[in-house]
Every structure is written in structure tokens, then in C-alpha cells.
Amino acid sequence: MNALSAERLAYRAVFISDAHLGTRGAQAEALAGFLRSMTTEHLFLVGDMIDGWRLRRSWYWDAAHDEVLRLVLRHARSGAAVTYVPGNHDEILRRWLGLEVAGVRLARESEHTTADGRRLLVMHGDEFDSVVRYAPFLALLGDWAYAQALVLNRHFNAARRRLGYPYWSLSQWLKRQVKGAVKAIDRFEGALAGEARRRGFDGVVCGHIHHAEMRTVDGILYLNDGDWVESCTALVEHPDGRLELVDWTLASRGLAAVLASEREAIPGSVDAAMASGSQSAADAGRGAEPGPATGVHDLARAWLASGGAAEGGAPGPNVASNA
Numbered sequence: 270m271n272a273l274s275a276e277r278l279a280y281r282a283v284f285i286s287d288a289h290l291g292t293r294g295a296q297a298e299a300l301a302g303f304l305r306s307m308t309t310e311h312l313f314l315v316g317d318m319i320d321g322w323r324l325r326r327s328w329y330w331d332a333a334h335d336e337v338l339r340l341v342l343r344h345a346r347s348g349a350a351v352t353y354v355p356g357n358h359d360e361i362l363r364r365w366l367g368l369e370v371a372g373v374r375l376a377r378e379s380e381h382t383t384a385d386g387r388r389l390l391v392m393h394g395d396e397f398d399s400v401v402r403y404a405p406f407l408a409l410l411g412d413w414a415y416a417q418a419l420v421l422n423r424h425f426n427a428a429r430r431r432l433g434y435p436y437w438s439l440s441q442w443l444k445r446q447v448k449g450a451v452k453a454i455d456r457f458e459g460a461l462a463g464e465a466r467r468r469g470f471d472g473v474v475c476g477h478i479h480h481a482e483m484r485t486v487d488g489i490l491y492l493n494d495g496d497w498v499e500s501c502t503a504l505v506e507h508p509d510g511r512l513e514l515v516d517w518t519l520a521s522r523g524l525a526a527v528l529a530s531e532r533e534a535i536p537g538s539v540d541a542a543m544a545s546g547s548q549s550a551a552d553a554g555r556g557a558e559p560g561p562a563t564g565v566h567d568l569a570r571a572w573l574a575s576g577g578a579a580e581g582g583a584p585g586p587n588v589a590s591n592a
């Protein structure tokens with residue numbers, strides 16, 4: 270395996286969301302590294318890429334944030350169909366739905382058909398906040414209440430914004446639910462999968478709750494591409510239609526381990542290579558067996574299989590953040 274290969278991993282589709290650019294929490298350098306490491310035919314930005322709510326108070330922007338935008342535009346110029354589905358933190362962009370700027374198409378929601386013919390609904394997921402939050406009551410009140418909750422959700426956040434309150438964050442709320450978090454995440458997944466089913470899709474791709482996941486919910490494929498704040502995760506489709514969750518933190522560490530073993534004589538060279546943008550971390554995983562889509566990057570699998578734990582404790586192959 271040649272970790273230094275200049276060749277990039279070629280995906281058919283890449284889904285990323287919740288980068289929250291404009292805040293200090295954004296893992297912009299990592300995201301730039303990932304964007305640099307691959308080519309793709311379809312690039313979906315599934316919401317909350319830019320954190321517009323924070324624009325009024327604290328706004329943080331550095332060269333890495335610029336770099337992410339530059340790389341997205343470069344993908345567009347290179348022929349990738351780039352679709353930006355705004356979320357709740359960048360909903361200011363929802364004013365320009367249908368517009369195409371520099372090859373990036375803005376859409377309220379989108380869809381994608383995989384190489385093996387699965388139709389996926391692509392939406393951010395904030396549409397279901399109130400349903401998730403008030404699910405126990407809604408269950409008592411029935412379908413009518415469910416529909417009302419969806420409407421209320423829009424007005425609730427619009428009102429908060431007018432009053433100058435920050436967006437009510439489902440992902441933050443989930444973290445505070447010590448006992449109820451798993452149940453609430455379950456409700457979110459159920460709500461999204463239910464929407465996909467009602468509309469005749471085979472699956473749904475979303476973000477919003479900062480919790481990467483790939484599973485089947487009542488026969489519907491639920492795919493959450495995670496985030497670039499708490500974890501560094503993306504959903505990718507390989508040319509044959511195989512879907513996979515990429516954990517970039519794990520993949521980057523894998524690259525570091527590979528580089529360290531190949532260049533053990535030159536201390537510091539690994540850091541230098543990483544700083545220069547880990548040209549193609551994912552390529553190192555090319556030789557890995559294309560197993561089932563377990564949600565762990567090929568490279569990470571190969572690395573873990575090789576018993577490599579260069580630094581700290583070996584991270585478990587657990588993509589989902591403990592939101």
C-alpha cells in the first residue's frame with residue numbers, strides 16, 4: 270500500500286453536514302483534509318455547513334474555513350454536482366433555494382440514486398425537532414398533533430430568531446438527556462425513516478443531530494453523515510453503490526501510523542505531511558477488503574487489523590459520537 274500516492278480516492282457520492290463553519294468548534298482543517306483526499310461525482314452539503322445564527326454575536330473565521338469553501342468550489346469546477354441543502358443554522362440560505370452559485374445548487378431537500386438503484390431522500394433533519402422533543406405527548410394526541418408539531422417547529426424557531434435567541438439545538442438537547450438521549454435519537458431516526466417511507470424512498474440521508482449512523486429502520490435505510498464538530502464523519506458512496514461512513518479522525522490517525530512505519534527515520538515528517546494536508550489518507554486503505562458497509566473506513570479497518578495503535582489508546586471502531 271502506498272500511503273503517499275498522489276491519487277485520490279474516487280467516490281461516486283459524498284455527503285457531509287454540520288461543519289458549523291464560522292464557529293471555533295468547526296474542525297475545518299480536518300474537513301479540508303478530507304475534501305482534498307477524494308474526488309466525487311456528487312457532493313451533498315447536508316446542512317449547517319455555516320453557522321449563521323452565530324453571525325450576530327461571535328463570528329470566527331480563519332484560513333482553514335476559507336480553505337473548506339475553496340475546496341468545495343474546486344470540486345464543483347472539477348465537475349462534481351454540488352448540492353447544498355441548508356439546515357437550521359444556515360437557513361438564511363433557504364431564501365435562495367433553486368439558485369446555483371459557482372456550480373453549487375441550493376435546494377430545500379434533494380435526492381440521490383445510488384449506483385445499485387437505491388433512491389435516497391436527502392434532508393437536514395431539523396424539520397422534525399418538535400416531533401422528537403414532544404414525541405411522548407404527540408403519541409397520545411395522534412396524527413393531527415404530529416402534523417401540527419411539524420408546522421409549529423418552523424414558527425418556533427422563526428420566533429426565537431426574531432427575539433434574538435439562539436436556535437434551539439436538538440443535538441445539544443440530546444446531550445443533556447442523560448437517560449432519554451437514546452430514546453430521542455431513536456425517535457429522530459424513526460421520524461426521518463418514516464418520512465422517507467411515506468414518500469416512497471428506499472432510504473434517507475440526513476445530519477443535524479451530530480450522530481453518524483447507518484442502519485435499517487423498519488426496512489428503510491437511515492443514513493446520518495455525522496458532523497465536523499464533535500466527530501469528523503462523512504457518508505460516502507463507492508462507485509459500485511456501496512455506502513460507508515468515514516471516520517476521518519480514525520483515517521488520519523491510520524495515515525499517521527502508516528507514515529510513521531514507512532518513515533521512522535525522520536521524526537517530524539509525519540506531522541509535516543499531515544500539516545501539508547494529508548494528500549490522500551484514504552488511499553492508504555485501498556488494499557483493504559471491501560467488506561460490508563459497517564460504518565468504519567476501510568483504512569481504519571486495515572490499520573486496526575494490522576494492530577497499529579501508534580498513539581494513545583486504540584480508538585474503537587465506533588463512528589457515532591456519544592452525543
Ligand SMILES: [Mn+2]
Nearest residue numbers: 317356357477
Ligand atoms: Mn442542524
